[in-house]
Amino acid sequence: MSELYxxxxxxxxxxxxxxxxxxxxxxxxxxxxxGLSATMATALLVPxxxxxxxxxxxxxxxxASAMAIFSGDIPGCLLRIxxxxxxxxYTDEAYAMTRKGQAEMALGAGLWFSxxxxxxxxxxxxxxxxxxxxxxxxxxxxxxxxLAFLGLMCATLVARSSPIKAIAxxxxxxxxxxxxxxxPAGTPRFTFGMTDLLGGIEPIPALVGVFAVSEVMRAMASAxxxxxxxxxxxxxxxxxxxxxxxxxxxxxxxxxxxxxxxVLPGAGADMAAWVSYAMSKKFSKTPELFGxxxxxxxxxxxxxxxxSLASGWVPALLFGIPGDTITAIAIGVLYMKGLxxxxxxxxxxxxxxxALYLIFIIANIIMIPLGIVMIRMASTVxxxxxxxxMPVILLLCAVGAYATGNNLFSVGLVGAFGILGFVMERNGxxxxxxxxxxxxxxxxxxxxxxxxxxxxxDVLPFFERxxxxxxxxxxxxxxxxxxxxxxWNRTGGARLQPRGAAE
Amino acid sequence: MQLSDRVTGAVLVGLGGLAAWSGSRLPGxxxxxxxxxxxxxxxxxxxxxxxxxxxxxxxxSFEVPEEEEAVPGRSRFYGLRVLVPPALLLFYMFAAxxxxxxxxxxxxxxxGAFALGARARLAVPLALVAPLIVHLAFYKxxxxxxxxxxxxxxx
Numbered sequence: 001m002s003e004l005y006x007x008x009x010x011x012x013x014x015x016x017x018x019x020x021x022x023x024x025x026x027x028x029x030x031x032x033x034x035g036l037s038a039t040m041a042t043a044l045l046v047p048x049x050x051x052x053x054x055x056x057x058x059x060x061x062x063x064a065s066a067m068a069i070f071s072g073d074i075p076g077c078l079l080r081i082x083x084x085x086x087x088x089x090y091t092d093e094a095y096a097m098t099r100k101g102q103a104e105m106a107l108g109a110g111l112w113f114s115x116x117x118x119x120x121x122x123x124x125x126x127x128x129x130x131x132x133x134x135x136x137x138x139x140x141x142x143x144x145x146x147l148a149f150l151g152l153m154c155a156t157l158v159a160r161s162s163p164i165k166a167i168a169x170x171x172x173x174x175x176x177x178x179x180x181x182x183x184p185a186g187t188p189r190f191t192f193g194m195t196d197l198l199g200g201i202e203p204i205p206a207l208v209g210v211f212a213v214s215e216v217m218r219a220m221a222s223a224x225x226x227x228x229x230x231x232x233x234x235x236x237x238x239x240x241x242x243x244x245x246x247x248x249x250x251x252x253x254x255x256x257x258x259x260x261x262x263v264l265p266g267a268g269a270d271m272a273a274w275v276s277y278a279m280s281k282k283f284s285k286t287p288e289l290f291g292x293x294x295x296x297x298x299x300x301x302x303x304x305x306x307x308s309l310a311s312g313w314v315p316a317l318l319f320g321i322p323g324d325t326i327t328a329i330a331i332g333v334l335y336m337k338g339l340x341x342x343x344x345x346x347x348x349x350x351x352x353x354x355a356l357y358l359i360f361i362i363a364n365i366i367m368i369p370l371g372i373v374m375i376r377m378a379s380t381v382x383x384x385x386x387x388x389x390m391p392v393i394l395l396l397c398a399v400g401a402y403a404t405g406n407n408l409f410s411v412g413l414v415g416a417f418g419i420l421g422f423v424m425e426r427n428g429x430x431x432x433x434x435x436x437x438x439x440x441x442x443x444x445x446x447x448x449x450x451x452x453x454x455x456x457x458d459v460l461p462f463f464e465r466x467x468x469x470x471x472x473x474x475x476x477x478x479x480x481x482x483x484x485x486x487x488w489n490r491t492g493g494a495r496l497q498p499r500g501a502a503e
Numbered sequence: 504m505q506l507s508d509r510v511t512g513a514v515l516v517g518l519g520g521l522a523a524w525s526g527s528r529l530p531g532x533x534x535x536x537x538x539x540x541x542x543x544x545x546x547x548x549x550x551x552x553x554x555x556x557x558x559x560x561x562x563x564s565f566e567v568p569e570e571e572e573a574v575p576g577r578s579r580f581y582g583l584r585v586l587v588p589p590a591l592l593l594f595y596m597f598a599a600x601x602x603x604x605x606x607x608x609x610x611x612x613x614x615g616a617f618a619l620g621a622r623a624r625l626a627v628p629l630a631l632v633a634p635l636i637v638h639l640a641f642y643k644x645x646x647x648x649x650x651x652x653x654x655x656x657x658x
Contacts, residue, residue, distance in 0.1 A: 051645045162562035168515055168553035175522055175546050185532050187539040190525070213592065217585040220618060388625055391615030392633045394588050395608050398595045399637055403647040408596050415592030422585060427511050428566050445542045452537045482565065489564075 007354030011362070016056045020359065023060040024067050024366060028374040029381055031068030033389065034081040034225050035218065038068035038269070039325045040211040044396050046204050046329060047403035054337035055355050061333060062356070063363040065326045066118055069269055069305055070371055073110035074378050077103060081225055086269035086305040089277040096293035104234045105243075109298045111371040112240040113251060117303035118364035120255040121262065121310030126357050128263070129314055129346060135467070136318050136343040141454065142462050144319065145447035146471035148440050151265030151321045153478035155436040161428050163482035169429045173437015174444065176201050182442050184449045196409040203332055203439045205401045205410040207325070209417025210431045212397050216390045217422045224386050228379045236372050247299045250280050254300035258307030265315040266436055268324020269305040276304035310360055317341050317353070321440065325432050328439045512558025516551050523547025587618045603652020604642075608634035 010016065023045065030041040042065050049057035072084030076091035077098055087094075087110075097106035139147075152174075156166035180200025181188040191197040244251065254276045261272040280300035281290045290297055312323025313330070320341035322328035334341055339352055346353055374381075401414040421431045455461040463469050526543030556562065591611045598607045609630050616626035638656050641647040 047641070047645060047647065162557070162565045164553050164556050164562035165566075168550060168557060171546050171550045171553060172515075172518075175518075175543070175550065178522075178526075178543050178546070183539050183542070185539040187529055189529060189539060189543065190522075213588055216588045216615075220584040220587055221582055224620075385621065385625065387616045387619035387621035388629050390619055391612040391629065392637075394591060394615050395612055395633060395637055398592055398608075398611070399641050399647070399649070402599075402649075403641060403645065406648060408599060411592055411599075412596040415589035415596075418589050418592070419586075423506075427506050427508075429511070449537050449541065452541070453535060457536050482562070486562075486564070 003350045004354050006351040007358055010055050010351060010355040011059075011358045013053075013055070015053060016059050016359075019052060019056040019059045020063050020362060020366070023064040024363065024370055027064035027067030028071045028370060030064075031071035032074045032083050032374065032378060032381060034075045034079070034083055035215050036389075036393070037084045037211060037215075038065050038072065038086065039207070039329070040215065041065070041068045042326050042329050043204065043207045043211055044393075044400055046333060047400045049333050050336070050403065054339055055352065055359075057333055057337055058330070058339075058352075058356055059359045059363075061326075061330050062359050066114075066306065066309055066360075066363045067367060067370070069309055070111060070114040070367055071374055073114070073302065074107065074375060075225075075228075075382060077106045077110065078228055078378065079226060079382075084269075086273050088270070089273035089305075090298050090301045092291060093277075093293065093297050096291065097295065097298075098293075100293045102293065103231075104236055105239050105295060106293075106298060107233075107375050108236040108238070108240050109243060109295050110302050111368060111375070112237060112244070113254070113299050113302040114306040114371075115364045115367050116244075116251065117255055117258055117306035118310055118367070119361060120303070121259055121307035122357060122360040122364065124259045124263075124307070125310050125313055125360070128311070129317060129353070132314065132318055133343040133346045139319075139343075139467070140465070141447045141451045142465055142468040143471060145444065145451050145462070146468050146475055147265060147315070147319055147321055148444045148447060150471055150475040150478065151315070152433075152436060152440060152444065153475050154264045154266035155433045156430075157267065157271070157478055157481065161430050165427075165429045166433045169424060169431065169433040170437040173434040173439075174441045176206070176434075176438050177441020177445070184446055196407070200442075201413065201438060202404060202410065203328065203435070204404045205413040206417045206438050207329060207435055208397050208401055209414040210421035210435055211325075212393060213414055213418025214421035214425060214431070216394050216397075217418060218425075219386055219390050228382045230379050233376060236375060237368075243295055243299060247296055250284070250296055250300040251303050253279060253283070254303035255307045258304035259311040261304075262308030262311030262323050263314045265319075265321040265323055267308075268312055268326065268432075269308050270432075272308035273301045273305040277301040306364070313356075317345060317356075318343055320443065322436060325435055328436060331439070508560060508563065509558050512554045512556070515554030515557065517554075519547045519550025519552075519554060521547070522550065584618055587615065591615060599652070600650050601652060603654050604638060604649040605634050605654050605656060606652060608637065 027041055030036045031038055042061055045060055045064055049060060069086050072082055072087035076082040076087040077094035080091055080095040082088040082091045094106040152170050156163055156170055179190045179197055181198055182200045188198055257276050258272040261267050277297045280297040281287050284296055312327045315321040315323050316327040316331050320331055322331055331341060397414055398411050401410040424431055463472050523544045526540050526547055529540045531538035595607055595611055612633050613626055613630035616629055642649050
């Protein structure tokens with residue numbers, strides 16, 4: 001109990017409180033701008049976290065990402081342009097509600113069920129993490145190898161793209177992770193004689209390039225999104241209690257699916273929203289109403305993507321394996337702040353973990369009042385012309401990349417990754433898989449090579465331990481899943497949508 | 504830049520082959536079978552396989568076609584504007600030390616805003632104010648040693 005008091009004291013520190021409020025506003029504003037995603041908001045925050053205390057640093061990441069995932073619903077609902085990819089699944093539905101004159105209800109559902117999803121996801125994190133930590137203590141390199149590999153395979157299932165292209169993106173990420181001498185043998189690889197490459201490619205410049213610079217590039221070639229008409233909103237939360245009671249079952253299902261998908265390494269909020277929306281339609285009593293402005297799918301998917309955000313921290317905290325691209329950034333920050341992920345984090349640093357839970361809860365509670373203010377101000381915020389935002393984002397990319405190592409080379413690297421991300425996205429190669437490959441490359445390799453050395457080159461020990469056998473089965477299942485769908489479609493079964501999610 | 508699957512697949516096959524080949528030439532660790540070469544060779548092989556499958560169009564049915572949002576009535580060179588952001592980053596990389604942060608950032612924001620179609624009434628004030636705020640935040644608050652160059656900040 002004293003640990004809990006200590007945690008409350010940590011969170012109540014003035015710098016943490018300021019960090020939570022400031023990053024909440026930042027997350028709401030950035031998330032609501034079309035094209036600026038939650039991942040990008042988080043990546044640009046990393047240089048700021050250098051300067052903060054460990055708890056304040058984690059607080060900024062948690063708060064900003066939760067807010068950005070919610071506020072991505074705002075332009076989706078009002079303009080039919082998702083603010084973040086995680087809102088894309090139900091953008092059409094929300095926009096249809098707006099056209100029916102129910103914008104308040106759609107936005108309120110996004111807000112209310114995001115907050116509920118976030119809190120339920122946090123509770124699952126609180127319950128699950130210590131249980132799994134006990135199990136994780138007995139993990140060897142075999143289990144870690146399979147976990148990391150499973151994470152990579154899940155990342156390839158996320159994308160609404162060809163699974164082969166997704167796997168190719170992931171392999172490309174792993175190849176980029178090979179650069180430098182951070183490998184078990186310490187041999188410099190693929191450095192082309194450049195000393196700047198000896199230390200390897202840092203994930204942050206890669207993330208900023210792929211998610212932020214490529215977005216600025218896209219803005220250069222596309223037309224400016226339409227301006228939001230000024231409008232007055234009625235009460236935002238008026239009908240939410242009615243919706244909660246009416247759609248209790250979909251809500252819980254959404255929370256549950258979101259938690260499961262979040263815990264799976266590599267799969268995050270976007271996938272949670274797509275799967276939940278599809279599930280909602282499948283199990284609904286009135287599937288024919290979907291797409292015409294029916295709140296049921298919004299309830300389920302809106303809860304789901306925020307629930308996955310919290311449970312995505314489970315693999316990140318326990319194994320250092322990112323649950324999605326946001327936790328990939330968070331892991332870097334955890335290491336930087338001396339809170340190295342691992343099962344012992346929960347025993348040796350319990351007060352920090354309690355503080356983390358508290359921040360999640362607080363973030364999801366203050367989301368409701370701040371979210372209402374944001375919705376009311378949305379037409380003013382979204383009025384800012386793109387030409388005034390994108391150049392500043394670009395400048396922040398340059399300064400942020402420079403700040404990670406006080407090294408101008410990383411600024412060039414950010415530009416290179418921007419081009420790579422842009423070209424890949426245009427040709428249907430999912431960039432999230434690339435990023436997870438880069439982040440997890442050295443972990444996969446280290447555990448793979450040490451396992452092979454331990455087993456004397458034998459493959460059998462990879463499957464012998466019970467947990468590693470289960471993880472191996474899941475990984476291979478994820479690998480063969482697209483093949484199964486393809487054969488099912490070919491043999492004339494009822495045509496399944498790819499991964500049962502795309503709609 | 505929309506390329507056909509054949510082109511991107513072929514590029515991946517080439518890249519994978521190159522990775523596997525140069526990986527195989529890495530020196531091994533004496534007395535151990537599994538050295539630094541194993542992983543790049545494995546990845547190179549995988550990339551070659553995936554590239555070949557992509558070039559042959561396998562898995563294409565899974566793709567959700569992306570809506571092309573071309574701006575009508577523009578010349579072919581209009582598409583080259585996407586290269587402005589990386590070019591500006593390259594400019595920052597080389598100019599930040601000699602010119603200093605404030606001047607470099609001023610030029611960067613100015614060019615970026617004009618490339619996005621801003622009028623001078625918006626672009627010039629933005630380019631004057633944004634670098635100062637970013638400098639204040641990063642140099643003063645976050646203690647990032649931004650290069651001073653020709654024009655130092657007043658603080």
